[in-house]
Amino acid sequence: MTKKQVLIFDTTLRDGEQSAGAGLTTHDKLEVARYLDLLGVDIIESGFAASSPADFEAVRTISEEIQRPTIASLARCNFKDIDSAWDAIKNAQNPRIHVFISSSDVQIWHQLKSNPEEVLDLAISSVQHARQYCEDVEFSPMDATRTDPQYLYALLEAVIKAGASTVNIADTVGYSIPSEFGKLINSVRKNVPSINKATISVHCHNDLGNASANSISAIENGATQIEGCINGLGERAGNAALEEVIMTIETRQQKLGVHTNIDTTKLFRTSRLVSDIFGFPIQANKAIVGANAFRHASGIHQDGILKERTTFEIMSAESIGWPSNSLVLGKLSGRAGLKSRLEELGYRLSKDQLNQTFTEFKLLADRKREVTDADLEALMSSQRDAANTLTMYALDTIQVTCGNHQTPTATITIIDPEGNPHTNTSTGTGPIDAVYKSINSIVNVANELTEFRVEAVTEGIDALGGVTVRIAHEGNTYVGRGSDTDIIIASAKAYLNGLNRLLSATSLKN
């Protein structure tokens, strides 16, 4: 018997981007989309075109560049949203318009201030309108799991008749539990007469920690499209973590009788890239992609693994593309060694890129005895930032004095977009405060620092420090990252990176 294919619908760039304070630029989103393409996802929901000019731009850019997967844009059930979605995706090789509307009484009456008949009419006319543009139309009844089942069946039947080719049962508030959700999918199959003309999709949220389990239960009951985000990103507690759903399908193929077209060996890199670009770390014990996911600590387990791997391991680290060995590079390592290590980590560099990376690698190796994979990741991340962000202001020199009997003072020189240096000296409550005040008085754009996080990229006293900041400006959030063996310098780099993003985004608006 041939196994049925489950389509993987990635909404990292839409639902995931709605995560509090994600704040991505078009370049960031394009970078993620390229990886999702390599990973082999079937559909990329690239954004919500009508929600902002920046979202529109990101959806349009991704639609034009990413060829293989279907590119979807979300739209509410109104013609303006649908027109804007189409406008943004019309150049995609495989465009999809994804319309949604609330279907539960509580949301229909209280949020929409509408009634079920009106919602049904809107859903039909919206799907019909979307179909005028595009054959591939997905419809989502929002809050489907708290919707009167009879109404849900009638709504789904009506939108399929109107031309929806995918219907997406959304557990928008993360309320359902696996057995119940599976039953709902089964009853949709039994009670919606035209259901065979559409793909059944599910969209589960993780408020109670059941998103992946609910998705698997839906597959067991006939769903053939799963929506989710890499690393389980998404609104509130997030969406189903795609790597969990994908590896469950992979590991339990015999039991589930389905397969995906995903190249699982790309999961590790995609997960790290998304974590880095979104600025959300992955918890160490996170299933599949956490730092400890394949680490066996107990003596009994280690003993078993050494005798026979399958005693305690249901899947291998290699199957998700975990770098096979932690070969350490150092001062004496050459260009070829660096190149082959980067290739093993999944980076393909042009000659110019390799040359530039090698220069930075040498600088780092001078200050740090051993350069590990994590250091290389940090190096590549800062290069990516430099390439992806319109660099308006660049750090030139920085000098800081601090101590318990001194007022922390920073003197900084920054090069402005025209290439002119500006120097400022400021004092603060601590060295980083002084640095940030100094940067602010040069760059001079209103912003509020809402998050500041320092992490050691690797172990040891000479470790690279990675700094992530979030800054708010006119209701939007921008992420900034920087790394250096000196955390004061890393902090300055991260703040400037965030400000550059802010300035790139606001210049786009004008």
Ligand SMILES: [Zn+2]
């Ligand atoms: Zn959602």
